[in-house]
Amino acid sequence: MFKTKVTELLDIQYPIIQGGMMWISRAELTSAVSNAGGLGIMTALSFSSGKELAAEIKKTRHMTKKPFGVNISLLPTFRKIDYDDYIDTIIGEGVSVVETAGNNPERFVRKLKAAGVKIIHKCTTVRHARKAETLGCDIISIDGYECAGHPGEDDVGGLVLIPATANAVKIPIIGSGGFCDARGLVAALALGADGVNMGTRFMLTKESPVHPTIKEWILQFTERDTLLLLRAFRNTERVIRTPSSEKALEMERKGATIEELRPLIAGTTGQSMLQHGNINEGIVTAGQCMGLIDNVLSVKEVIDTIIADAEKVINNRLVGFLKN
Amino acid sequence: MFKTKVTELLDIQYPIIQGGMMWISRAELTSAVSNAGGLGIMTALSFSSGKELAAEIKKTRHMTKKPFGVNISLLPTFRKIDYDDYIDTIIGEGVSVVETAGNNPERFVRKLKAAGVKIIHKCTTVRHARKAETLGCDIISIDGYECAGHPGEDDVGGLVLIPATANAVKIPIIGSGGFCDARGLVAALALGADGVNMGTRFMLTKESPVHPTIKEWILQFTERDTLLLLRAFRNTERVIRTPSSEKALEMERKGATIEELRPLIAGTTGQSMLQHGNINEGIVTAGQCMGLIDNVLSVKEVIDTIIADAEKVINNRLVGFLKN
Numbered sequence: 001m002f003k004t005k006v007t008e009l010l011d012i013q014y015p016i017i018q019g020g021m022m023w024i025s026r027a028e029l030t031s032a033v034s035n036a037g038g039l040g041i042m043t044a045l046s047f048s049s050g051k052e053l054a055a056e057i058k059k060t061r062h063m064t065k066k067p068f069g070v071n072i073s074l075l076p077t078f079r080k081i082d083y084d085d086y087i088d089t090i091i092g093e094g095v096s097v098v099e100t101a102g103n104n105p106e107r108f109v110r111k112l113k114a115a116g117v118k119i120i121h122k123c124t125t126v127r128h129a130r131k132a133e134t135l136g137c138d139i140i141s142i143d144g145y146e147c148a149g150h151p152g153e154d155d156v157g158g159l160v161l162i163p164a165t166a167n168a169v170k171i172p173i174i175g176s177g178g179f180c181d182a183r184g185l186v187a188a189l190a191l192g193a194d195g196v197n198m199g200t201r202f203m204l205t206k207e208s209p210v211h212p213t214i215k216e217w218i219l220q221f222t223e224r225d226t227l228l229l230l231r232a233f234r235n236t237e238r239v240i241r242t243p244s245s246e247k248a249l250e251m252e253r254k255g256a257t258i259e260e261l262r263p264l265i266a267g268t269t270g271q272s273m274l275q276h277g278n279i280n281e282g283i284v285t286a287g288q289c290m291g292l293i294d295n296v297l298s299v300k301e302v303i304d305t306i307i308a309d310a311e312k313v314i315n316n317r318l319v320g321f322l323k324n
Numbered sequence: 325m326f327k328t329k330v331t332e333l334l335d336i337q338y339p340i341i342q343g344g345m346m347w348i349s350r351a352e353l354t355s356a357v358s359n360a361g362g363l364g365i366m367t368a369l370s371f372s373s374g375k376e377l378a379a380e381i382k383k384t385r386h387m388t389k390k391p392f393g394v395n396i397s398l399l400p401t402f403r404k405i406d407y408d409d410y411i412d413t414i415i416g417e418g419v420s421v422v423e424t425a426g427n428n429p430e431r432f433v434r435k436l437k438a439a440g441v442k443i444i445h446k447c448t449t450v451r452h453a454r455k456a457e458t459l460g461c462d463i464i465s466i467d468g469y470e471c472a473g474h475p476g477e478d479d480v481g482g483l484v485l486i487p488a489t490a491n492a493v494k495i496p497i498i499g500s501g502g503f504c505d506a507r508g509l510v511a512a513l514a515l516g517a518d519g520v521n522m523g524t525r526f527m528l529t530k531e532s533p534v535h536p537t538i539k540e541w542i543l544q545f546t547e548r549d550t551l552l553l554l555r556a557f558r559n560t561e562r563v564i565r566t567p568s569s570e571k572a573l574e575m576e577r578k579g580a581t582i583e584e585l586r587p588l589i590a591g592t593t594g595q596s597m598l599q600h601g602n603i604n605e606g607i608v609t610a611g612q613c614m615g616l617i618d619n620v621l622s623v624k625e626v627i628d629t630i631i632a633d634a635e636k637v638i639n640n641r642l643v644g645f646l647k648n
Contacts, residue, residue: 004645015645125548126615145469146481156547157470157481159502159511160612164547166507167616178483183490187483187511189645190637223480223488224449288484291450292491311646313514318638321328321339321513 002307005172006195009118009138010097011067013037014307016185017120017141017174019148019199020071020099021285022046023271024208027056031063032207032299037307041069041099045081050089057093067096069120075102075150076235078266083108091115099141102150104128109135122176122197124152126161126168133169140165140173141197147177148199148226148287153234159191166192180289182309186318200287206298211277214284215296223291229265229283233258237265238285245283326631329496330519333442333462334421335391337361338631340509341444341465341498343472343523344395344423345609346370347595348532351380355387356531356623361631365393365423369405374413381417391420393444399426399474400559402590407432415439423465426474428452433459446500446521448476450485450492457493464489464497465521471501472523472550472611477558483515490516504613506633510642524611530622535601538608539620547615553589553607557582561589562609569607 004015016038018025023046030040042060047053053070060068070090072083087108090098098112101122112119113136121132122141129140142165144158145151156164162175175188176197188196202208204215218240225241232252239245248264265283273282297305328339340362342353347370354364366384371377377394384392394414396407411432414422422436425446436443437460445456446465453464466489468482469475480488486499499512500521512520526532528539542564549565556576563569572588587593593606621629 001647002645126546144481144483145479146484154548155469156612156615157468157502158483159468159481159508160470160547160615163505163507164615178481181487183487183515184483186514186642189642190510190514191507222450223484224478288480291480291484291488314638314642314646318510318513318642321326322635322638323325 002310004189004194006139006174009172010039012039014303015174015189015195016303016306017041017069017195017197018202019176019197020069020073020101021149021199021203022073022267023274024203024210025071026209027060027063028209029202029205029207029299030068031060032205033202033303034064034066034068036300036303037066038303039067039069039097040064041071041097043071043073044086044090045073045077050082050085053086054089054093057089057095069097069099070095071099071101071122072108073102074100074105078262087111091117100137101141104131104135105137106135109137120174124150124161125154125156126164129165129169129173133171137171139171140169141176142173142193143197144175144177146288148238148285151177151228151236151238153231153236158188162188162191162193178287178289180292182306182313184289184292185306185310186313200289201293201302202299203286204293204296205302206296210274212296213277214274214279217279218284218286218290219294219296221286221290223288225290226286226288230258230261238287239283240286240290242279242283244280248283326634328513328518330463330498333496334363336363338627339498339513339519340627340630341365341393341519341521342526343500343521344393344397344425345473345523345527346397346591347598348527348534349395350533351384351387352533353526353529353531353623354392355384356529357526357627358388358390358392360624360627361390362627363391363393363421364388365395365421367395367397368410368414369397369401374406374409377410378413378417381413381419393421393423394419395423395425395446396432397426398424398429402586411435415441424461425465428455428459429461430459433461444498448474448485449478449480450488453489453493453497457495461495463495464493465500466497466517467521468499468501470612472562472609475501475552475560475562477555477560482512486512486515486517501611502613504611504616506630506637508613509630509634510637524613525617525626526623527610528617528620529626530620534598536620537601538598538603541603542608542610542614543618543620545610545614547612549614550610550612554582554585562611563607564610564614566603566607568604572607
């Protein structure tokens with residue numbers, strides 16, 4: 001058993017949430033995580049319209065009877081997004097959990113709450129967590145410096161950011177960024193979170209649609225092999241350090257415009273790379289916990305191992321320190 | 325009780341080590357930490373010679389019967405250091421623990437080991453931890469991105485760096501950077517450390533020789549109020565964000581030489597500020613956990629509170645998640 005405020009609120013078995021990952025979080029991965037007792041989350045913006053998203057939600061429902069969520073990123077994008085189309089689809093399809101991220105979710109909160117949808121708001125600062133609580137969000141997913149994707153602009157490590165957030169809000173929080181194993185789960189719970197969000201770990205599972213060549217390639221990297229792009233545009237993104245990302249960083253340092261960088265950083269290039277396995281094609285996000293992951297397992301193996309090990313960390317290791 | 329590999333090796337009651345802080349870690353603070361059941365560590369380079377250090381060690385011995393340590397920083401300095409003078413003093417005075425930091429301690433290890441001195445090597449990367457283990461060091465203090473002072477050049481958060489280090493070495497490790505309370509201690513222990521190092525928290529105690537005005541001033545900052553200087557020189561230092569440190573960062577970005585920066589960053593300026601309480605005088609290091617600290621307590625209150633709360637975090641909070 002593993003019962004926290006987050007498992008209760010989301011009606012899931014284990015306090016493990018799968019981070020929404022563009023192009024990756026589709027029906028297969030989402031349903032696998034929910035079936036294994038966590039919360040799978042698909043990404044709305046991986047689909048070009050609400051209609052396409054609706055089809056993927058229906059597909060996921062055929063693959064799991066358990067709750068799953070949909071992520072809506074409110075970050076700046078190259079294409080124009082009709083957010084209401086996605087929100088209406090999510091409500092219409094009866095999805096029980098939405099994860100908002102990247103910007104103030106205010107304009108969607110009332111509609112989602114009125115429809116009974118629970119809202120996890122993912123953010124990277126304490127003040128944004130406070131704001132989300134005020135707006136009526138149900139859970140904060142607080143994303144620290146170690147994370148893949150968008151760590152924000154404040155560069156505060158999870159060891160400090162999680163307890164700082166726990167001090168500031170009353171609603172439950174999920175620790176995000178740097179988590180991939182039982183040690184991390186127990187650390188997050190000790191720091192004041194009631195669950196963890198994991199992206200990179202679920203990207204490197206059998207059910208993840210990433211090309212096997214890319215999965216094996218990512219396993220070789222260490223915790224040192226990421227870098228931060230787009231800091232100059234206050235839209236910082238943690239990506240794997242490769243010749244392509246180093247070139248983009250160099251261009252950025254020399255004052256390149258976002259349009260000049262676009263061919264290198266466009267998500268479509270990364271998507272093609274993930275799908276086709278050409279490691280030289282694009283730029284791919286991954287978190288620092290790459291350095292802790294050395295295998296591709298099934299989602300169920302990942303979750304079962306974490307839960308079994310977390311019980312040992314708590315009942316044997318930690319309790320043991322007090323008993324001697 | 326709180327028994328870990330680190331408490332056993334260092335012959336201390338609680339797995340809490342006080343980080344060596346230039347100008348701050350003198351007899352009063354060091355002895356207070358050791359008397360309260362942790363390990364106090366004074367900084368050799370706060371003293372201009374081995375002779376001066378010897379006097380402070382003797383003074384500390386009069387103030388505590390418990391073990392304490394001496395830190396020797398091997399980082400680049402403006403003044404020329406006669407390391408052997410300090411090492412011979414430490415050995416001659418019968419100090420039981422030395423903390424080396426900032427560079428490869430190889431040239432001192434044999435002498436210290438032959439004299440029966442235990443060596444904690446503080447470093448910021450897994451490869452340096454591996455190297456220190458090979459050299460014969462007894463404990464690794466692994467210092468993550470969140471830390472005050474010198475986080476290194478890799479920018480890996482403690483949530484990832486601590487388990488990565490635990491995976492890589494067999495000797496016990498101490499988690500450093502971002503720790504100031506019970507939540508952090510239990511998190512570090514869950515992540516694979518057998519203790520924590522705390523600097524900023526002990527800087528903000530009654531026994532710390534920092535001017536009361538500066539202590540109150542630091543309490544007002546949040547986890548966002550630090551910045552990294554000297555990255556351009558690969559000697560990165562985390563300091564409090566102030567007009568002075570922002571000016572130094574701006575100069576660094578415009579290509580200032582280390583000699584041009586020297587008047588701003590010289591430790592003597594920070595020392596004078598800490599002693600005399602003029603908040604506009606210099607640049608002061610502090611870690612991101614500033615944002616979690618909101619009071620000045622006695623060292624004993626800090627340590628007793630952490631230990632009592634840590635037992636609750638383990639026995640009530642964490643064990644509770646499994647029991648429901």
